[in-house]
Structure formats: structure tokens, C-alpha cells
Amino acid sequence: MGKLLLATVAVILAPIVGGLIAGLDRKITARLQSRYGPPILQPFYDVFKLLGKSPMTMNPWQILSVWVYLISSALTVFLFFMGSDLLLIFFVMTIGAVFFVMGALSTHSPYAQIGAQRELVTMLTYEPLIILVFVAIAMVTGSFKVSDAFGLSKPLLYQLPLMFIVLGYALTIKLRKSPFDISACHHAHQEIVRGVLTEYSGPQLAMIEIAHWYDVIFVLGLCALFWTTSFWGCVILLAVTYFAELLIDNVTARMNYKWMLKTVWGWGLALSVLNLLWLYAG
Amino acid sequence: MLKDWINKGRLKSPWIVHFDCGSCNGCDIEVLACLTPIYDVERFGIINIGDPKHADVLLVTGTVNHRNKHVLKNIYDQMPSPKAVIAMGACGLSGGVFREAYNVVGGVDKVIPVDVYVRGCPPKPEAIIDGVVLALEKVKALLEAAG
Numbered sequence: 001m002g003k004l005l006l007a008t009v010a011v012i013l014a015p016i017v018g019g020l021i022a023g024l025d026r027k028i029t030a031r032l033q034s035r036y037g038p039p040i041l042q043p044f045y046d047v048f049k050l051l052g053k054s055p056m057t058m059n060p061w062q063i064l065s066v067w068v069y070l071i072s073s074a075l076t077v078f079l080f081f082m083g084s085d086l087l088l089i090f091f092v093m094t095i096g097a098v099f100f101v102m103g104a105l106s107t108h109s110p111y112a113q114i115g116a117q118r119e120l121v122t123m124l125t126y127e128p129l130i131i132l133v134f135v136a137i138a139m140v141t142g143s144f145k146v147s148d149a150f151g152l153s154k155p156l157l158y159q160l161p162l163m164f165i166v167l168g169y170a171l172t173i174k175l176r177k178s179p180f181d182i183s184a185c186h187h188a189h190q191e192i193v194r195g196v197l198t199e200y201s202g203p204q205l206a207m208i209e210i211a212h213w214y215d216v217i218f219v220l221g222l223c224a225l226f227w228t229t230s231f232w233g234c235v236i237l238l239a240v241t242y243f244a245e246l247l248i249d250n251v252t253a254r255m256n257y258k259w260m261l262k263t264v265w266g267w268g269l270a271l272s273v274l275n276l277l278w279l280y281a282g
Numbered sequence: 283m284l285k286d287w288i289n290k291g292r293l294k295s296p297w298i299v300h301f302d303c304g305s306c307n308g309c310d311i312e313v314l315a316c317l318t319p320i321y322d323v324e325r326f327g328i329i330n331i332g333d334p335k336h337a338d339v340l341l342v343t344g345t346v347n348h349r350n351k352h353v354l355k356n357i358y359d360q361m362p363s364p365k366a367v368i369a370m371g372a373c374g375l376s377g378g379v380f381r382e383a384y385n386v387v388g389g390v391d392k393v394i395p396v397d398v399y400v401r402g403c404p405p406k407p408e409a410i411i412d413g414v415v416l417a418l419e420k421v422k423a424l425l426e427a428a429g
């Protein structure tokens with residue numbers, strides 16, 4: 001019962017916290033570029049404005065896709081706070097991501113098509129890594145349950161330091177940060193307009209934004225698994241990780257997908273294998 | 283309550299799509315100057331977005347001619363309402379030094395309704411930011427009239 005309550009509260013609070021994080025993100029990014037930056041509440045203004053715009057959808061598929069994306073993102077957060085199975089959460093997350101791409105593919109715009117293809121490649125890049133991270137967590141805790149990871153007496157980070165870096169790669173891609181923002185950069189202007197987001201507009205775009213906030217919370221939750229023993233340790237770990245993401249976002253330029261596949265798979269797999277071998281031997 | 287929030291959002295986050303109807307590039311550089319740390323328009327929530335479907339404000343620079351007026355109209359039609367149009371620079375206002383040319387239509391407002399005119403050749407970045415603020419005031423007046 002307590003878990004159910006916690007999960008429901010998390011689903012309600014996640015968009016608010018996610019939006020605040022997005023606001024902080026933009027503010028800190030602006031400061032790093034020696035600008036003043038928008039107010040912290042800016043993402044909320046954007047989303048409310050988008051909700052009030054007249055709908056312009058190409059076909060009913062888009063609306064369905066956006067709803068499935070939003071619901072599955074909310075469901076990942078719900079399942080996570082229920083202490084559920086990591087693999088189940090992973091499949092729910094993937095369904096959302098696939099529908100997001102399908103909505104873009106269902107239109108005839110070449111920009112959306114290219115964006116959708118690129119999004120598929122990015123999914124191909126980060127999903128094996130996330131699975132490997134889950135396997136490593138399972139090797140330490142003995143089960144795929146989130147609740148078991150929270151019951152540990154020693155932080156996971158001690159045993160899985162390299163896995164945390166691998167998760168960092170996946171995180172950067174999932175959050176659409178440079179150098180991996182090849183499908184839809186948050187400030188892309190002309191290159192492929194906005195890739196996978198091109199054909200989404202108005203209320204649909206607002207819902208995608210909210211779904212993205214859920215994703216951010218979920219991804220940060222995954223990072224939190226690595227330091228579950230103390231509250232402040234966890235908060236500091238998350239803050240440092242997110243700031244590192246921001247820093248990397250600001251000091252790197254966008255790369256192409258081949259480079260991304262090579263680097264992320266190369267380094268990600270190498271680090272994972274090293275860490276898993278170490279676990280196995282130790 | 284939700285409506286209040288939406289209206290507030292409309293005033294606080296104007297996303298701009300910038301269309302260049304064959305400008306001499308003077309106006310465009312001034313638009314881009316607004317994004318630099320000196321002027322930093324993002325602190326008002328203004329973002330220069332590439333996609334008309336996400337945009338709230340259409341910023342037009344340069345001379346409209348018989349070839350690109352269709353494109354201009356097309357971009358305008360692709361923007362979901364509520365939307366505003368800002369015409370910029372002498373060329374956008376009337377055709378500027380090119381207004382006598384055989385192919386020039388003369389002014390953005392011959393093709394689409396314009397809400398705000400920003401004078402200059404090219405206008406200063408301050409004037410452009412003023413123009414956006416003025417466009418928002420128009421939107422605000424419309425919202426108040428609509429209740």
C-alpha cells in the first residue's frame with residue numbers, strides 16, 4: 001500500500017520536478033555561455049503556451065503515438081517507484097520510444113523521416129548499454145528488482161564504477177545532449193529543423209515535452225540506484241552527474257551517427273566487459 | 283485557471299521563426315546578434331526556432347518578390363494560431379531600395395497580415411527586441427478583448 005502511494009505521488013510530482021530541472025538546465029547552460037538565461041519556470045510557460053495552440057496534426061496516428069509515449073513514460077516512473085522489475089521497466093520505456101518514432105514516420109515530411117531514422121539509430125545505441133547496466137546491477141543484487149537495489153548496505157557505485165560511466169553514455173543520448181543530440185537537438189535551428197519533432201506541434205509537442213520530463217526523472221532514478229545507502233550521497237551523485245552532462249553538452253559539438261555508434265559501443269562495451277569480469281572474478 | 287496559465291505562457295515564450303525573403307543579409311545578422319550574450323533574447327523566453335509548426339512569431343526580413351511570396355504564404359499558413367507577424371527593415375516594410383524593381387511585390391503586408399513593423403536599414407537589435415515586445419502587447423490586447 002505504501003509503495004502504491006509513493007508511486008502515485010511520484011507520477012504526479014515527476015513532471016513538476018522534471019520541468020524545474022529543465023529550467024535549471026537552461027539557466028545553467030546560459031550562465032556557462034555567459035548569458036543571463038531564461039527564468040527557471042520557462043519550460044512551464046513553454047508547455048502551457050503549446051497546450052493553448054490550435055492543433056495541427058497530420059493524421060490520427062500522431063495523436064495515438066504521442067499518448068502512448070506519454071503514458072509509457074509515466075508508467076516507467078510509476079513502476080520504478082513501485083520497486084518493480086528493471087527489465088519490465090525497460091520494455092515499457094522502449095514501447096514509448098518506438099511509438100514516438102512511429103508518429104514521426106507516419107508523416108510524409110522528409111525532415112521527420114530523417115529525424116525518425118536517426119532516433120532509431122540512437123535507440124539502437126543506448127538500449128544494449130542500458131540492458132548491460134541492468135545485468136550488472138542484477139549480478140550484484142541477485143535480482144532485477146529495483147526494491148532489492150534499494151535494500152543494499154553498500155553503494156552500488158563501489159562495485160560498478162565503470163558501469164556508471166556506461167550509464168552516463170546512455171543518459172547523454174537519452175537526454176538528447178551534445179555530442180549525441182543527432183535526432184532532435186533542443187536548440188537545433190536549421191540543420192534538419194528539429195528532426196523527429198518536426199511534425200509534432202501545439203498540444204502534441206507539449207505532451208512530448210512532459211513525457212521527456214518523465215524520462216529525465218526515470219533516468220535520474222536509474223543513476224540514484226548507484227548510491228542508495230544515504231539520501232545526501234544520492235543527491236550529490238545526481239547533482240554532479242547532471243552538471244557533468246550539462247558541461248559536456250556545452251563543450252562538445254554534435255557528431256554524426258557513425259561516430260556515435262563506434263564510440264558509444266566501443267567504449268561502452270569495453271567498460272561493461274571490464275566491470276563484469278571484475279565482478280565475476282571478485 | 284488553465285486558461286490563465288496558457289495566456290501567461292503565450293506572453294512569456296514567443297518562439298520565433300525567421301524567414302529571409304531575399305534580404306541583403308544585413309537584417310539577418312542583426313537578428314542573429316539578438317541571440318548573442320550581449321542581448322541574450324532567451325532571457326525573455328524568445329527562441330529562434332527553425333520550424334514554423336513550433337513557432338509563434340514569424341519574423342520576415344528582406345524584399346518580397348513574386349517568386350518567394352508563395353513560400354512566405356506557405357510558412358505563414360503552417361504556423362498554428364495564435365500567431366503574430368513582424369516585418370523587419372526597409373525592405374520588409376515596403377521593398378526598400380528595391381521597391382522599383384520589376385519583380386518586387388513591395389512589403390510583407392501585401393502577402394500576409396503584419397502586426398508589427400520594425401524600421402531601419404538594418405534595424406538595431408534593440409529595435410527588434412522592442413518589436414517582439416510590441417507584438418506580445420498586441421497579443422495581450424487580443425486576449426483581453428477575447429476575455
Ligand code: SF4
Nearest residue numbers: 306308371372373403
Ligand atoms: S532593410 Fe537594409 S539591411 Fe535589411 S535587407 Fe533591406 S537593404 Fe538589407
